[in-house]
Amino acid sequence: MSDLLYSDVELSLRDSVRAALRRHAPQEATARLYDDPSAGSSAAWAPLARDLGLAGLLIGEDHGGAGASAREAAVVLEEIGRAVAPVPFLTSAVIATTALAAAGDETFLPSLATGDATAVLVLPWSARAGAWQAGVPGADIAPVAGALDADLFVVPLAGDNELELRGYSRDEVEMTALTSLDMSRQLAAVRTNGDGRLLLGGASATQAVNEALSCGQALLASEQYGIAAWCLETTVDYVKTRIQFARPIGSFQAIKHRLADLFLEVTQAGAVARYAADTRARGDADAATAQALAQAYCSDIAIRAAEEALQLHGGIGMTWEHPVHLYLKRAKADQLALGTPAAHRADLAELVDLPA
Amino acid sequence: MDNARDVIERVDDLLFQHDPGRLSTEEFLGARFDAGLAWVHFPEGLGGLGLPRELNAVVEERLVEAGAPAPDVSRNGIGLGMAAPTLLAFGTEEQQHRYLRPLFTCEEIWCQLFSEPGAGSDLAAVATRAVLDGDTWVVNGQKVWTSGAHNAQRAILVARTDAHVPKHAGLSYFVVDMSDPGLDVRPLRQITGEAEFNEVFLSGVRVPDADRIGAVGEGWKVATTTLNNERVAIGAGADREAGQIGLVARRWREEPELRTAAAHEELLHWWVEAEVTRIAGERLRQQMAAGQPGPESSAMKLAFAQQAQAITGFALELDPDAGLLYDDWTMVRSASASFLGRGPGFRYLRAKGNSIEGGTSEIMRNVIAERVLGLPAEHRPDKGVPFNEVPR
Numbered sequence: 131m132s133d134l135l136y137s138d139v140e141l142s143l144r145d146s147v148r149a150a151l152r153r154h155a156p157q158e159a160t161a162r163l164y165d166d167p168s169a170g171s172s173a174a175w176a177p178l179a180r181d182l183g184l185a186g187l188l189i190g191e192d193h194g195g196a197g198a199s200a201r202e203a204a205v206v207l208e209e210i211g212r213a214v215a216p217v218p219f220l221t222s223a224v225i226a227t228t229a230l231a232a233a234g235d236e237t238f239l240p241s242l243a244t245g246d247a248t249a250v251l252v253l254p255w256s257a258r259a260g261a262w263q264a265g266v267p268g269a270d271i272a273p274v275a276g277a278l279d280a281d282l283f284v285v286p287l288a289g290d291n292e293l294e295l296r297g298y299s300r301d302e303v304e305m306t307a308l309t310s311l312d313m314s315r316q317l318a319a320v321r322t323n324g325d326g327r328l329l330l331g332g333a334s335a336t337q338a339v340n341e342a343l344s345c346g347q348a349l350l351a352s353e354q355y356g357i358a359a360w361c362l363e364t365t366v367d368y369v370k371t372r373i374q375f376a377r378p379i380g381s382f383q384a385i386k387h388r389l390a391d392l393f394l395e396v397t398q399a400g401a402v403a404r405y406a407a408d409t410r411a412r413g414d415a416d417a418a419t420a421q422a423l424a425q426a427y428c429s430d431i432a433i434r435a436a437e438e439a440l441q442l443h444g445g446i447g448m449t450w451e452h453p454v455h456l457y458l459k460r461a462k463a464d465q466l467a468l469g470t471p472a473a474h475r476a477d478l479a480e481l482v483d484l485p486a
Numbered sequence: 487m488d489n490a491r492d493v494i495e496r497v498d499d500l501l502f503q504h505d506p507g508r509l510s511t512e513e514f515l516g517a518r519f520d521a522g523l524a525w526v527h528f529p530e531g532l533g534g535l536g537l538p539r540e541l542n543a544v545v546e547e548r549l550v551e552a553g554a555p556a557p558d559v560s561r562n563g564i565g566l567g568m569a570a571p572t573l574l575a576f577g578t579e580e581q582q583h584r585y586l587r588p589l590f591t592c593e594e595i596w597c598q599l600f601s602e603p604g605a606g607s608d609l610a611a612v613a614t615r616a617v618l619d620g621d622t623w624v625v626n627g628q629k630v631w632t633s634g635a636h637n638a639q640r641a642i643l644v645a646r647t648d649a650h651v652p653k654h655a656g657l658s659y660f661v662v663d664m665s666d667p668g669l670d671v672r673p674l675r676q677i678t679g680e681a682e683f684n685e686v687f688l689s690g691v692r693v694p695d696a697d698r699i700g701a702v703g704e705g706w707k708v709a710t711t712t713l714n715n716e717r718v719a720i721g722a723g724a725d726r727e728a729g730q731i732g733l734v735a736r737r738w739r740e741e742p743e744l745r746t747a748a749a750h751e752e753l754l755h756w757w758v759e760a761e762v763t764r765i766a767g768e769r770l771r772q773q774m775a776a777g778q779p780g781p782e783s784s785a786m787k788l789a790f791a792q793q794a795q796a797i798t799g800f801a802l803e804l805d806p807d808a809g810l811l812y813d814d815w816t817m818v819r820s821a822s823a824s825f826l827g828r829g830p831g832f833r834y835l836r837a838k839g840n841s842i843e844g845g846t847s848e849i850m851r852n853v854i855a856e857r858v859l860g861l862p863a864e865h866r867p868d869k870g871v872p873f874n875e876v877p878r
Contacts, residue, residue: 134769135776366859381862383848386855393854394785401766426758475754484738484757486750 132408134401140205147209150178155215157453163216163313171279175217179245185223186243194243204352204407211356214456216314220353221276222248225346229284232338233295233330238282250280251342252320258469259343264288273308273317285322286339295335298326312463314456344421347468348410351403351424357461358396358435365439385442392438399431419481425474432461493541496521497548506554514555515591524590528574532582533590540775557592560822565589565596569642576700576708597638599629599662599686604878607849610653610706614688616645623660625691635671635684637821638664644709647702649874656873657705661697678835679815730797731760744804756797763789784853791841794825798834
């Protein structure tokens, strides 16, 4: 069975990431992205990518990365979720990096490892492993997450006979920013211009894309757990101090019981996200099941936690001023990203032999 | 790990000297106790070796491989899961030596005399009284929801020894000999038709003071330890599809004619819930083995009850014609609790108790909210008030 706890190294990574996000990705700055998207993610991302080495966390040491596993990346994503941070760790350092590594890339990984470049796998953000369509050269691919601040575009394109995975630089694509439900991960329409550079073709290209999406799916669950954990903790703190009817509202059973239920769900989300990360890290035979399970569960729990947080904050939760809306929007977008819970349940049905 | 190797050697030695194939279950379990392999984390001489708790898994795995018999938890769950840890924590050496061995071999089955008609969720409100007469306590009162009382040789009892102090401070904890003539055990029939539980009437039951566990007035502290053990035991998981979901999943695979699109959605929903709870339970065990606090054991029980009820209800809908029937309404006094046995109708009805027994789901939510999340406590009008002045 999996080791579902955190090692000392993972706990210290968590502390550093949490501290860095508090300094470089405050919620007020993320809220401002809704009014002024041009600020982008680089101010928050550059120090994490370079100083903490998060850009190269999953890249092998031979390419200048840290050679860490999905377990450590999951710890980072928990913190990113907690901070609702607008950084391209998942899209660049996890998904695009996994695609490039699976494609045997030697050229781009070293510059990704140092944080000098940021990459994106150009597919609609709703794509999931085994269920995506390659783009068509010269046509819009949308909505793509993590593209706006990217330097390298890894694009699955329908070639003449087979799938081609092609690399494009920033000046070889046309990009339109899209007004997004979740502006902490703003989406874009991307269109290729010219031929770029062939990275990989055929069945192995398909496999590289599936591998990248699988890894993203397994680890998105940890971001969703982080969102849910913040919502629970913030709400518990709030109901202890909010006084109505001359008592803290957290003394009412109607509220205590809702939070107890939410505690159960958030705790379970944490366990199953950890299971997905650990099975992925070890290449365990149960990794695919764990990933579908974690996605089916954590997607909905992140939203439930954000919705409960909003409701239990009452009027203040409905205001622009309070950060809970940032979490609600991120949670809802994360639910639709990389496959909906229903799609993951359908995957699960096949994986555990419970056919429709 | 040296300890693990040492333990395996001791198990092999036990198996060599006491062939389970030739001995009765009681004889083999007695030898296992004497070898310190009953609970390795217990002290030497009391069924243990003073080793870390997680080595019990090593012992059990080795014994299962060898086909050796294990103590029957379904018959003696109260003894093994609750009385033994309580005796270890609070019993005198004399009590530990007298009770632990026959408890482990299941020669003595234990039951629990805690709940009363007027003390369910509010367990500290028990009214059964114990009055000291020389060196013997005389006990009068009524207990309820006592599973296995009709098969038990011993009971753990919480009774009021002082009504002039607030409710928690006036309780004491005893071991009762179930052959006492003052005990009247009557079956309590439940909605399933069977009587898994009993009502127990105590009239002048005599308990030697030597059978008191913990100090007079400390019964609440002792009982709380026991109840925490119960919650962990109830919330513990097992292999994938080991619970109610496994029964439904197997039918789904074996009988394609039952499948509908709506049922498929519901099946997958509950499969996910059950599996996630199983993984969270596994993490809880890892936390506890690593000596980290596991505040979510109350939450695990909550999840277990919700799922058992929903999944057993779903199982009836899956096969409506069969769901309309029931296997047997005959009143039987079962020797053990069974959540997975008998027909789907029985399982549906029995699961209704899962959110009541061992702490209702509402109390579990209070426990989580107050002890885990630190939310303000409920208003308690009886707080600090002597028990005999509390309106009841």
